[in-house]
Amino acid sequence: MPELPEVEGVVQALKPEIEGRTIKQVQLSEIIRFSFSEGKQCIVKQSEPDAFEMALTQMTIQKIERRAKYIFFHLLKEDVSYILVSHLGMTGAWFVVNSPEEIGEAKFKKHIHATFQMTDGGYLIYSDIRRFGELRFLAQLADHAPLTKMAPEPFDEAASDFFIAKSLLPKYEKKAVKEVIMDGQVISGCGNIYATEALFAQKIHPARKMNRISEKRKRQLFEAIVAVLRQSIEAGGSTISDYRNINGGAGSMQNRLKMYGKKICPECGTDTSQMTIGGRTSVFCPNCQH
DNA sequence: GATAAACTCCGGTTGC
Protein backbone atom coordinates (compact mmCIF):
# COMPACT_ATOMS: atom_id res chain seq x y z
CA MET A 1 0.00 0.00 0.00
CA PRO A 2 1.50 3.30 -1.04
CA GLU A 3 2.36 5.80 1.67
CA LEU A 4 4.24 9.08 1.39
CA PRO A 5 7.61 7.61 0.29
CA GLU A 6 5.96 5.44 -2.33
CA VAL A 7 3.93 8.35 -3.67
CA GLU A 8 7.12 10.43 -3.79
CA GLY A 9 8.72 7.72 -5.89
CA VAL A 10 5.78 7.69 -8.27
CA VAL A 11 5.91 11.49 -8.65
CA GLN A 12 9.67 11.53 -9.27
CA ALA A 13 9.25 8.86 -11.92
CA LEU A 14 6.28 10.58 -13.57
CA LYS A 15 7.78 14.07 -13.73
CA PRO A 16 10.37 13.55 -16.51
CA GLU A 17 7.98 11.35 -18.46
CA ILE A 18 4.84 13.44 -18.36
CA GLU A 19 5.48 17.09 -17.56
CA GLY A 20 4.96 19.26 -20.60
CA ARG A 21 2.91 16.69 -22.49
CA THR A 22 -0.67 17.22 -23.61
CA ILE A 23 -3.61 14.85 -23.24
CA LYS A 24 -5.30 14.00 -26.52
CA GLN A 25 -8.05 11.78 -25.25
CA VAL A 26 -9.28 10.21 -22.01
CA GLN A 27 -11.04 6.89 -21.63
CA LEU A 28 -12.56 5.75 -18.34
CA SER A 29 -13.40 2.13 -17.62
CA GLU A 30 -16.83 0.56 -18.02
CA ILE A 31 -16.81 -0.16 -14.28
CA ILE A 32 -16.48 3.55 -13.52
CA ARG A 33 -19.35 4.30 -15.89
CA PHE A 34 -21.55 1.53 -14.56
CA SER A 35 -20.90 2.50 -10.93
CA PHE A 36 -21.77 6.10 -11.72
CA SER A 37 -25.07 5.00 -13.27
CA GLU A 38 -25.75 3.18 -9.98
CA GLY A 39 -25.20 6.39 -8.04
CA LYS A 40 -21.68 5.58 -6.80
CA GLN A 41 -18.53 7.63 -7.29
CA CYS A 42 -16.06 4.93 -8.27
CA ILE A 43 -12.51 6.38 -8.43
CA VAL A 44 -13.65 9.49 -10.30
CA LYS A 45 -15.08 11.88 -7.72
CA GLN A 46 -17.09 15.06 -8.11
CA SER A 47 -17.41 14.63 -11.89
CA GLU A 48 -19.61 12.73 -14.28
CA PRO A 49 -17.50 10.31 -16.34
CA ASP A 50 -18.36 12.05 -19.61
CA ALA A 51 -17.59 15.47 -18.19
CA PHE A 52 -14.30 14.21 -16.77
CA GLU A 53 -13.18 12.83 -20.11
CA MET A 54 -14.19 15.99 -21.94
CA ALA A 55 -12.62 18.34 -19.44
CA LEU A 56 -9.20 16.69 -19.56
CA THR A 57 -9.02 16.58 -23.34
CA GLN A 58 -6.35 18.96 -24.65
CA MET A 59 -5.07 19.70 -21.16
CA THR A 60 -1.32 20.21 -20.87
CA ILE A 61 0.28 18.69 -17.78
CA GLN A 62 2.47 21.52 -16.61
CA LYS A 63 3.74 20.21 -13.34
CA ILE A 64 3.37 17.18 -11.09
CA GLU A 65 3.86 17.38 -7.34
CA ARG A 66 3.29 15.29 -4.25
CA ARG A 67 1.36 16.66 -1.27
CA ALA A 68 0.98 14.20 1.64
CA LYS A 69 -0.12 11.00 -0.11
CA TYR A 70 -1.77 12.88 -2.95
CA ILE A 71 -0.43 13.52 -6.44
CA PHE A 72 -1.32 16.89 -7.94
CA PHE A 73 -1.27 17.16 -11.73
CA HIS A 74 -1.25 20.89 -12.50
CA LEU A 75 -3.05 21.36 -15.80
CA LEU A 76 -3.49 24.18 -18.28
CA LYS A 77 -5.92 24.65 -21.14
CA GLU A 78 -6.47 27.92 -22.98
CA ASP A 79 -4.63 29.86 -20.27
CA VAL A 80 -6.84 28.53 -17.50
CA SER A 81 -5.31 26.31 -14.81
CA TYR A 82 -6.86 23.24 -13.22
CA ILE A 83 -5.74 20.42 -10.96
CA LEU A 84 -6.18 16.68 -11.24
CA VAL A 85 -5.82 15.23 -7.75
CA SER A 86 -4.86 11.57 -7.53
CA HIS A 87 -4.81 9.36 -4.47
CA LEU A 88 -3.60 5.78 -4.90
CA GLY A 89 -5.71 4.33 -2.10
CA MET A 90 -4.59 0.78 -1.39
CA THR A 91 -3.80 -0.48 -4.85
CA GLY A 92 -3.60 2.41 -7.30
CA ALA A 93 -0.70 2.62 -9.77
CA TRP A 94 0.33 4.91 -12.63
CA PHE A 95 2.04 3.63 -15.74
CA VAL A 96 3.65 5.47 -18.65
CA VAL A 97 3.73 3.17 -21.66
CA ASN A 98 3.68 3.15 -25.45
CA SER A 99 0.66 0.88 -25.39
CA PRO A 100 -1.59 -0.52 -22.63
CA GLU A 101 -0.33 -3.99 -23.59
CA GLU A 102 3.04 -3.11 -22.10
CA ILE A 103 1.74 -3.41 -18.56
CA GLY A 104 3.27 -6.70 -17.56
CA GLU A 105 1.49 -7.77 -14.43
CA ALA A 106 -1.89 -9.29 -15.21
CA LYS A 107 -3.66 -7.95 -12.15
CA PHE A 108 -2.76 -4.37 -13.04
CA LYS A 109 -3.57 -4.81 -16.72
CA LYS A 110 -6.92 -6.27 -15.71
CA HIS A 111 -7.90 -3.25 -13.60
CA ILE A 112 -7.12 -0.27 -15.82
CA HIS A 113 -9.60 2.50 -15.00
CA ALA A 114 -8.29 5.60 -16.76
CA THR A 115 -6.36 5.78 -19.99
CA PHE A 116 -4.88 9.10 -21.05
CA GLN A 117 -3.68 9.05 -24.63
CA MET A 118 -1.10 11.78 -25.20
CA THR A 119 -0.92 13.97 -28.31
CA ASP A 120 2.62 12.78 -29.05
CA GLY A 121 1.66 9.10 -28.82
CA GLY A 122 2.04 6.99 -25.72
CA TYR A 123 -0.23 6.59 -22.75
CA LEU A 124 -0.54 7.58 -19.13
CA ILE A 125 -2.54 4.88 -17.42
CA TYR A 126 -4.17 4.58 -14.01
CA SER A 127 -4.80 1.06 -12.75
CA ASP A 128 -6.44 0.22 -9.43
CA ILE A 129 -7.20 -3.32 -8.31
CA ARG A 130 -9.45 -2.54 -5.36
CA ARG A 131 -10.67 0.86 -6.57
CA PHE A 132 -9.94 2.64 -3.30
CA GLY A 133 -8.03 5.33 -5.12
CA GLU A 134 -9.45 8.55 -6.46
CA LEU A 135 -9.20 10.95 -9.35
CA ARG A 136 -10.63 14.39 -8.70
CA PHE A 137 -10.70 17.11 -11.33
CA LEU A 138 -10.82 20.56 -9.75
CA ALA A 139 -10.61 24.18 -10.79
CA GLN A 140 -8.87 24.84 -7.51
CA LEU A 141 -7.94 22.86 -4.40
CA ALA A 142 -10.49 24.70 -2.28
CA ASP A 143 -13.22 22.96 -4.28
CA HIS A 144 -12.57 19.92 -2.13
CA ALA A 145 -12.50 21.11 1.48
CA PRO A 146 -10.47 18.26 3.05
CA LEU A 147 -7.50 19.19 0.85
CA THR A 148 -7.31 22.57 2.57
CA LYS A 149 -7.19 20.96 6.02
CA MET A 150 -4.08 18.87 5.51
CA ALA A 151 -1.17 19.21 7.91
CA PRO A 152 2.02 20.76 6.47
CA GLU A 153 4.52 18.49 4.75
CA PRO A 154 6.49 16.65 7.46
CA PHE A 155 9.72 18.02 5.96
CA ASP A 156 8.56 21.64 6.39
CA GLU A 157 10.23 23.58 9.16
CA ALA A 158 6.89 24.40 10.78
CA ALA A 159 5.58 20.82 10.81
CA SER A 160 6.95 19.88 14.24
CA ASP A 161 5.38 22.89 15.97
CA PHE A 162 2.14 22.22 14.09
CA PHE A 163 2.12 18.65 15.42
CA ILE A 164 2.75 19.80 19.00
CA ALA A 165 -0.02 22.39 18.83
CA LYS A 166 -2.54 19.93 17.36
CA SER A 167 -1.63 17.24 19.89
CA LEU A 168 -2.71 19.54 22.73
CA LEU A 169 -6.24 20.04 21.39
CA PRO A 170 -9.02 18.33 23.39
CA LYS A 171 -9.89 16.37 20.28
CA TYR A 172 -6.48 14.68 20.22
CA GLU A 173 -4.96 14.78 23.70
CA LYS A 174 -6.84 11.75 25.00
CA LYS A 175 -6.39 9.65 21.89
CA ALA A 176 -3.83 6.92 21.29
CA VAL A 177 -0.61 8.36 19.92
CA LYS A 178 -0.70 6.07 16.88
CA GLU A 179 -4.14 7.26 15.89
CA VAL A 180 -3.04 10.89 16.19
CA ILE A 181 0.16 10.61 14.15
CA MET A 182 -1.73 8.79 11.40
CA ASP A 183 -4.30 11.60 11.14
CA GLY A 184 -3.58 13.63 8.02
CA GLN A 185 -4.77 16.79 9.75
CA VAL A 186 -2.01 16.38 12.34
CA ILE A 187 0.88 14.95 10.34
CA SER A 188 0.91 14.53 6.56
CA GLY A 189 1.66 11.20 4.97
CA CYS A 190 2.32 9.01 8.01
CA GLY A 191 0.46 5.76 7.41
CA ASN A 192 0.42 2.48 9.28
CA ILE A 193 3.84 1.24 8.17
CA TYR A 194 5.84 4.32 9.12
CA ALA A 195 3.83 5.08 12.27
CA THR A 196 4.60 1.54 13.44
CA GLU A 197 8.31 1.95 12.67
CA ALA A 198 8.67 5.38 14.29
CA LEU A 199 6.89 4.28 17.49
CA PHE A 200 9.16 1.25 17.73
CA ALA A 201 12.26 3.40 17.13
CA GLN A 202 11.17 5.63 20.01
CA LYS A 203 10.04 2.70 22.21
CA ILE A 204 6.59 4.25 22.59
CA HIS A 205 3.54 2.01 22.98
CA PRO A 206 1.07 2.71 20.14
CA ALA A 207 -1.93 2.88 22.49
CA ARG A 208 -0.30 5.40 24.82
CA LYS A 209 -2.49 8.46 25.26
CA MET A 210 -1.20 11.62 23.70
CA ASN A 211 -1.36 13.56 26.97
CA ARG A 212 0.91 10.95 28.61
CA ILE A 213 3.81 11.93 26.37
CA SER A 214 6.06 14.91 27.14
CA GLU A 215 6.68 17.61 24.56
CA LYS A 216 10.29 16.52 24.32
CA ARG A 217 9.26 12.94 23.54
CA LYS A 218 6.67 14.18 21.02
CA ARG A 219 9.36 16.10 19.20
CA GLN A 220 11.64 13.07 19.24
CA LEU A 221 8.81 10.98 17.85
CA PHE A 222 8.18 13.53 15.11
CA GLU A 223 11.86 13.46 14.17
CA ALA A 224 11.72 9.66 14.08
CA ILE A 225 8.78 9.82 11.66
CA VAL A 226 10.66 12.25 9.42
CA ALA A 227 13.76 10.05 9.56
CA VAL A 228 11.94 6.87 8.61
CA LEU A 229 10.10 8.67 5.79
CA ARG A 230 13.40 10.02 4.42
CA GLN A 231 15.08 6.64 4.72
CA SER A 232 12.23 5.02 2.83
CA ILE A 233 12.28 7.63 0.05
CA GLU A 234 15.98 6.88 -0.42
CA ALA A 235 15.24 3.15 -0.54
CA GLY A 236 12.58 3.62 -3.22
CA GLY A 237 9.69 2.96 -0.85
CA SER A 238 8.38 -0.28 0.57
CA THR A 239 7.07 -2.87 -1.85
CA ILE A 240 4.27 -4.44 0.14
CA SER A 241 1.08 -5.88 -1.25
CA ASP A 242 0.17 -4.19 -4.52
CA TYR A 243 2.37 -1.12 -4.63
CA ARG A 244 4.44 -0.72 -7.80
CA ASN A 245 6.33 2.24 -9.21
CA ILE A 246 5.51 3.37 -12.72
CA ASN A 247 7.81 0.78 -14.25
CA GLY A 248 6.18 -1.98 -12.24
CA GLY A 249 9.37 -2.13 -10.18
CA ALA A 250 9.93 -2.50 -6.48
CA GLY A 251 11.54 -0.54 -3.65
CA SER A 252 13.63 -2.06 -0.90
CA MET A 253 12.44 -0.37 2.29
CA GLN A 254 10.41 -3.45 3.24
CA ASN A 255 13.72 -5.16 3.98
CA ARG A 256 14.63 -2.47 6.48
CA LEU A 257 11.39 -2.46 8.44
CA LYS A 258 11.92 -3.55 12.03
CA MET A 259 8.42 -3.91 13.44
CA TYR A 260 5.73 -3.65 10.75
CA GLY A 261 4.54 -7.17 9.97
CA LYS A 262 7.07 -8.76 12.35
CA LYS A 263 6.35 -11.73 14.61
CA ILE A 264 9.44 -11.28 16.78
CA CYS A 265 11.04 -8.11 18.12
CA PRO A 266 14.43 -7.64 16.41
CA GLU A 267 15.80 -5.92 19.52
CA CYS A 268 14.89 -8.34 22.31
CA GLY A 269 13.44 -11.44 20.66
CA THR A 270 10.07 -11.17 22.42
CA ASP A 271 6.97 -12.18 20.43
CA THR A 272 5.31 -9.04 19.10
CA SER A 273 1.74 -8.12 20.07
CA GLN A 274 -1.15 -6.94 17.92
CA MET A 275 -4.06 -4.71 18.73
CA THR A 276 -6.52 -2.57 16.83
CA ILE A 277 -6.04 1.17 17.31
CA GLY A 278 -8.23 3.62 15.45
CA GLY A 279 -9.53 0.72 13.40
CA ARG A 280 -6.07 -0.28 12.16
CA THR A 281 -3.93 -3.26 12.97
CA SER A 282 -1.01 -2.21 15.15
CA VAL A 283 2.08 -4.30 15.83
CA PHE A 284 4.44 -3.53 18.70
CA CYS A 285 6.88 -5.12 21.12
CA PRO A 286 5.26 -5.45 24.57
CA ASN A 287 8.71 -5.59 26.14
CA CYS A 288 10.39 -2.61 24.42
CA GLN A 289 7.48 -0.20 23.91
CA HIS A 290 5.86 1.56 26.86
C1' DG B 1 -22.40 22.27 17.30
C1' DA B 2 -18.57 19.31 18.08
C1' DT B 3 -16.85 14.83 18.33
C1' DA B 4 -16.78 9.92 17.76
C1' DA B 5 -18.00 5.75 16.13
C1' DA B 6 -19.87 3.17 12.35
C1' DC B 7 -20.08 2.52 7.71
C1' DT B 8 -18.63 2.45 2.68
C1' DC B 9 -15.89 1.28 -1.26
C1' DC B 10 -13.19 -3.72 -3.26
C1' DG B 11 -10.75 -8.12 -4.68
C1' DG B 12 -6.52 -10.60 -3.48
C1' DT B 13 -5.13 -13.23 0.25
C1' DT B 14 -5.62 -16.18 4.07
C1' DG B 15 -7.46 -19.79 6.70
C1' DC B 16 -10.61 -23.38 7.44
Next chain:
DNA sequence: TGCAACCGGAGTTTA
Protein backbone atom coordinates in the same frame (compact mmCIF):
# COMPACT_ATOMS: atom_id res chain seq x y z
C1' DT C 1 -11.29 -27.61 -4.24
C1' DG C 2 -14.60 -24.09 -2.38
C1' DC C 3 -15.90 -20.31 0.28
C1' DA C 4 -16.31 -17.00 3.95
C1' DA C 5 -13.74 -13.84 6.60
C1' DC C 6 -10.44 -10.35 6.56
C1' DC C 7 -8.00 -5.97 5.48
C1' DG C 8 -7.72 -0.81 5.00
C1' DG C 9 -7.37 5.53 3.40
C1' DA C 10 -10.30 8.77 3.59
C1' DG C 11 -14.66 10.49 3.16
C1' DT C 12 -19.58 10.37 4.51
C1' DT C 13 -23.31 9.19 7.47
C1' DT C 14 -25.26 8.24 11.80
C1' DA C 15 -25.30 8.48 16.84
